[in-house]
Amino acid sequence: MIDYLLRVPFLRILLPYVAGVVLASSFPGLPGGWIMMILPLLWASAVVLFREPGFRREIAGGITLTLFFLFLGYVSTLQRNKPPGPFPSGLHVATLLEKPVLKNRSYRAETLITLVFKNDSALKVKERILVYLAESEAVDTLCAGDRIVFSRDPEEIRNRGNPYEFDYKRYIGRKGIYRQVYLKPGSWWYAGADPVFRFRVSAEKTRDFLLGIYRTNGLSGDEFEILAALTLGYKKSMDSEIRQVFAATGAAHVLAVSGLHVGIVYMIFNFLFGFLRRRKSMRLLFLALSVVMLWGFAFITGLSPSVQRSALMFTVVLAGEHLRRPANIYNTLALSAFLLMAVNPNLLFDAGFQLSYAAVLGIVYFQPMLAALWDIRNRPGKYLWGLITVSLASQITTFPLSGFYFHQFPVYFWISNFIVIPAAFLFVFLGILILVTSPVHAAAGFLARVAAFLIKLVYAGLVGIEKLPGSLIEGFGFQASSAAVAFLILFFTALFIESKKVRFLFCALCGVVLLNLSGTLTRVWYNHRKEMILYNCEEPVIHLIYGSCNYIVASRKLLEEDFPEMVVKPVALHFRLQNPVLIPLESDYEDAVLIKHGRYLFFDGEVVGVDPDGKPWDITFPPAILVADAGAGNRTEYPPGSKVVSYAVLYQAGDLKVHSVKEQGAFRHRIRQHGDLKKRNSP
Known part of the structure; x- marks a missing residue:
């Protein structure tokens, strides 16, 4: 094993660097000065321990190298995650880094604030924020590179504070974004195009131009979304139903531009320009053109972690071939991971980055072993068996991550990959042909119709696989x-x-x-858990948990039209709950665990009062917990001037304790002793 690791030298650099990144993320408050003191002490201790005659310089050098990259990973992560200071008030000038996309009844765009005007002076700043724009005709005309002006100060991005929710604040913070602002029509103005050249804006404009070619040639709807994702990495407006079908069938990986897509593009490039590498004088030109093509494709498709990994690995392999130094695949993987994390240490925590490297490791290590289990001599059978083994190998190493991030497992992934992998090759090829033949509208239009027809067939096949019995195992909560x-x-x-x-x-x-x-x-x-949760939502949503049984109490309209699945699902997955019983606030309900009568909930001895409409409350039988609207201050003593939407009030020994879910996050109450609070608060 040691001899093997010696053949992967970049692994000895990568591992301490990763340890430093994890250390900085886990203990960000540890001063860098302490690290500077601790690491030399560790090195000195190691030297003392190895002062025996058998001590070798290689050991001292290895320890020094390890400590150096550990410190480098730690410091790089701290510098990368350093939050910005107070934001200056004034008139803000911001450049759109992408075209605004409709998200939940408003348009969202990442922007770069470059100037703040205040008191006849201009302050230069450079901070990326999220801008949410209310729907209007003016928003539809905006594109990447446009500048807007607004006076409202951006606010810090905050989570809702609901249990086990996705930590969006940390996720977006690792991308260098810490603030956001919501702008209504009339509160912002268009200020022309940004004259400064920005590489990302140029890439976004190029992609928008290419997407426009697809649209002008008749592609629309699901067919446009799938082809745009496969060829240009554009998924911002993709329907959630399409994502679900691909995820449930184990085909979601083809929607993320990765090694498969980069490999297809390189195969096409090599087919067209491969003659250059056969001439000794032209090999360097072929290498340069290949690298430009690979990274140009990576930038246009949005520089996702998977496409960065693929482009960098292809670059390293091509450079090795040019220098006639064949690369060790594991060394190439370690080198590419280190270089990417050296630029952005936070990539280590990106799900796409982790899944990409895990899949490649599985394919490289396990696929040859699986393929050797069945020696097929005919070409079609060998190709089909190869598809199966590649799918199995990647699933082996990505299963822990899939269980942790997505809590589901697609049973028929091996069938869907028979369809999507050959289809991906065909669609990328057709997409490139549509773009190349776009000056000849008849040819491009014909190819677009062929692509749309084939995409419909493939999508219908995936929908059929999704509907097979037991196609998806859900609900297992991998921590x-x-x-x-x-x-x-x-x-x-x-x-x-x-x-x-x-x-x-x-x-x-x-x-x-x-x-x-x-x-x-x-x-x-978890089967012995009894708990009440009041979520931080726009209106009261009460979740009552009794072992694996659970009840959700909310307004009838919310339950029927806009059920807050994204709020409830993380709790259901964590505690492995059954499907909840949905109880409208307007209805009564009774079973062995819960009785709902009017505004009262009797839950395993607890008395909960629910009063979302602000009606007068006659407390002759005071509940232990009162869920109320802040605007209704005529029932009892509420905090003056409170702006919260809803909150829980906990009565304990005559004292009134107020919990604002908007300010403090979800209200959680564990029920430990049957009927304890009921007896204490009953008249």
Whole structure:
């Protein structure tokens, strides 16, 4: 194993750098000066420990290198994640970095604020923020590179504070965005195009131009969205139903521009210009053109982590071929990961980055072993078996991450990949042909109609696979610890395969036992859980949990028309709950656990009062918890001037405690002893 690691030298750089990035993210408050003191002490201690005659310079050098890259990863991450200071008030001038996209009844665009005018002076700033624009005709005319002016100060991005919700603040902060602003019509003005050249704006304009070619040749609807995602990496306006179909069938990877797409583009390029590499004097030109083509495609498609990884790996391999130095694939993977994280350490926490590298590792390591299990001599059979083994290999190493991020597993992924992988090659080829033949409208229009027809067929096939019985396993809540144990199982399995030593197999089996035992104990623990949650939503949404049974109490309109699935689902997945019983506020309900009568909820001995409409409240039988609207101040003593939408009031021994869900996040109340608060607050 040590000899093998010596053949992957960049792994010895990557691992301490990754450790430094994780350390900085876990302990960001640790001063850099302390790190500067601790690392030399660790090095000195190591030197003392290895002062025996067997001590070698390589060990001291290795320790020094490890500590250096550990420190580099730590400092780079701290610098990258340093939040901006107070934002200056005034008249803000911002450049749109992308065309605004409709999101939940408003348009969203990432913008770069460059100037702030205040008191007849201009202050130069450089901060990216999110701008939300209310729907209007003026918004439709905006595009990347346009400047807008507004006076409203951006606000800090905040999470809602609901349990187990997606940490959007941290997610967007790792992209360097910490503030946002919402602008109504009339509160902003168009200020012309930004005269400063910006590479990202240029890439966005190029992509918008190419998307326009698709539209002018008759592509629209689902067909346009799928082809735009496959060829240009554009998914901002993709319908959620399309995403769900691809995810449920295990075909979502083709929608993310990655090695498959980069490889197809390179194959086409090599077919057209491969004659250059056959001439010694032209090889350098071929290399330069290849690199420009690869990275040009990467920039146009949005520079996602997967396409960055693919373009960089192709660049390294091509450079190695030019220098006649064949690259070790694992060394190439380690080098590409290190270079990408050296530019942006936060890529380590990007799901696309993790899935991309995990999939490639699985294909490189496990696919040859799986392919060798069945020696097929005929070409069609060998190709089909290759598709199956590639799909299986990538699923082996991405399963822990898929379980952690998406909590689902597509059972028929191997069938869908029979369809989507050949189709992806065909669609990328057709997409390029449509763009190339666009000056001849008849030819481009014909190709667009062919592409639309084929996309409909493929999509219909995926919909059919999704409807197969048991096509998707949902609801298993992989925690971070479970995903880590799953990766350890894979690691020890790989060690056993390489060394044939039984102790590694024993470690892998121990991991399997630990994973199952942890899941069993967690289910037992959650089956005894009793809790009430009042979510931070636009109107009251009460979630009552009794073991795996649960109830959601909200207005009838909310339950029927705009159910807050994104708020409730994380809790349901975490506690492994059954489908909830939906109870409208306007109706009564009764079973063995819950009684709802009028504005009262009797839940396992707790008394909850629900009063969203501001009606007078006669507290002759005071509830332990009162869910009320801040605007209704005629029932009891509420905080003067409160601006919260809804809050929970907890009565304890005659005292009034107020919890504002808008300011403090969701209200959670564990029920520990049956009827305890009911007895205390009953008259």
